[in-house]
Amino acid sequence: MSINPSRRVAITGIGVITAIGESVPEFRQGLFNGKCGIGPVSLFDTSGFPSQLAAQVKNKNLEACIDIQKFNRVSRCDLLGLIAAKEAFINSGLNLDRCNRDNIGVIMGGGAGGMRSWEKYRRTLWLGKTRPRPSLLLPFASCTLADFIASHYRLTGFRNTISTACSSSSTSIGYGFDLIQTGVHDIVVTGGSEALSELTFAGFNALRVMDPLYCRPFDKNRNGLSLGEGSAIVILEDYERAQDRGATIYAEVLGYAINADAFHMTTPDPDAMGMSTVMAKALKRAGLSTKQVDYINAHGTATKINDDAETRAINRVFGRKKARELAISSTKSMIGHCLGSAGAIEAAATALALYSQIIPPTIHLDEPDPDCNLDYVPNHSRAQEIHFALSNSFAFGGNNTSLVFGRASVDI
């Protein structure tokens, strides 16, 4: 490859807000204790939908978490993202005044963005009783989070938002990795945010892919996904720079790949060619062999077809013997499917697994499915040595992303 192999990429800051924890310590605790965040939704009326539950962030006073005066007209999505960004910057220990801010990029992944604000505007208009506030329309574009973060922290490097539904924010981490590895930037703020919205809630219900109870990835009786919301912001940094300043390195990003199923808008290719290829290419880019991988944070949405196809892909890429030795888990069983931020939250979970040397469980897995015949770490986390891990995201439209992480300071 024509890239400078000396540039390695470290994760030096993480901020997370989800239904199972509103900071990294809380999230870690929830993750390793197998906490379920899926429950009733209070953001909008879900009565009448076949499935009425989701993993909503519980805090009712999110505005108090940040200096809200500085952020005019933020949507719930941007608010969640700004809260996670604040934590990520604090725990990175970066002193931005001593950084060249032209050299810090902001690459976010977005899903429905400020859709919830637009819905409030649109519904008020439809009801015809009062006039809605026009400013509800301002944060509609999913790129406003990148603009807010960059403007607040005065970061003037690359400014991008990737929007490929459920793989958006994993690709944002991948592109951030590229920008550091190829020497464009020293630091890139990556990740994404997603807030529950009526549009996505009604959409997945209309497609009949939501479990009326809670999602049960890889379980024989699984019946679809549960939506979730939240944000994870992941700060990537040139490895040497991070070491020199004595930063905590949560994990190393080793590589990634993206591709397309080119099969169907909403159904994954049952033959799982796209899923298989993206994992194989990500490992190749990372310079790893399949033998070296210990853990996969699966896409694991708990739809019949996804979990079957993903299992098939893992078997194909790793071979049946190695596939059975892998620990695989779907953290969506706890935090729901957070769409635009799913990739970043799951990357954060994978980095924390590597940092803590604990594998998060797949909860609600009570009855194994004979077609899903691998070790999904059912219901209880497991302390285990983990050197290398993969995190998968497979989106609407067949947009697949696979990220590869390594334990900090493990030599390849």
Next chain:
Amino acid sequence: MSNIVITGMGVISPMGVGCDTFWKNCRKAESGIRKITSFDTRAFRSNIAGLVEGFNPGQFMPSRIYRRMSRISRMAVAASIEALEDSGIGLDTIDKGRVGVIFGTAYGSSSHVEDFYQSLLNDGPRGAQPFLFPETVPNAPTSHVAMFHGITGPNTTFCQNDISAEIAILYARNLLLQNIVDIVLVGGADELSAMQYACFDTLGALNKVKVKEDEPVKPLPGGGLVLGEGAGVLIMEKREFALERGAEIYGTFTSGVNTGGITSIGHYEINGEQTFRAMSQAIEQADVDSDKVDRGIDLIDVSANFSAELDRMEYIQLKNIFPRHIKELKVTPLKYLMGNFGGAGIIRAASILLALRHQHPLPVLKAEILKGEPYDEMEWEIPSMDKIETALMTTSTFGGGSSSLIFTSN
């Protein structure tokens, strides 16, 4: 010197469907901004936009393919078909896993967002129409392009308002430089919808011009945005790969820089420091003869779109880049002719590449016009030039991002 070249293009634009018509209208500075007919504008303070007219998806693909697609996806797939044909690539003879499809769009199919939500409002939780939902994601056009051609390589979609297509070009370069792909279809697309128009109108961002049938359309310079729509696709590949397959080359993508300006939501960068930084770095990296008054740049394509904030900021920064030359400086604000949309960058790049290939300059206006001179004083002219070697394309968006790209003739 970059070794990334462009070997094909497809354009569905307000200035014409298909590259040939587009190029003809480009050379005449024929405006595609007209009275909106595709939806009811009576409630709005404006009724003009850059509209794609005469686009029949059936000329590009069978109805069973396009019937479930949104307008944006139809335009994107059509542009990709024209671009691939133009490039002469036989997809069946190459590894489709090493072909990328990278798009930029500001909002994807906003009409499907509106229609789906309306079905929920009207018919309740169990009446929302499932077939409308999948097209609401901004990556739908990109995925349709991949599905239509069976392209399984890297595929992603950028949404960063008006620089969406430009940053897609930069990501495509990233893939090519790392040898992850041999070819990239890099595209930009947006559709004009009543929903999006209503949002911009409500926020007071539109150029408040209402015209009657057959009345000449004259947007007010500095009076606000004129929206547009369209789709474009460029075929980008490494020079060696293009030469090996005997492709015709439009031009070289020489350098590109993305920066982020600091501003508040809904506004352009006020002073334009980051726009300036993007332009200076792109020029520096292109290694052109920057001692000359024109800094070795023959063509300047600006992103001015009739908004007072952007147009004036671009003028000020051009003055800083070309201090000795600003009085004579002439620029091509193509959005004055086709409106403003997130995918416009690909179509602007296409016009530049056509100019480089045919060695025929793009129509220009005096840069001073960006300060907000009256529309009637806008005189488009075709400059006389012996040789067109280098073109600068600068774009800034509300929210703050900027990009600057340099293209050179072979």
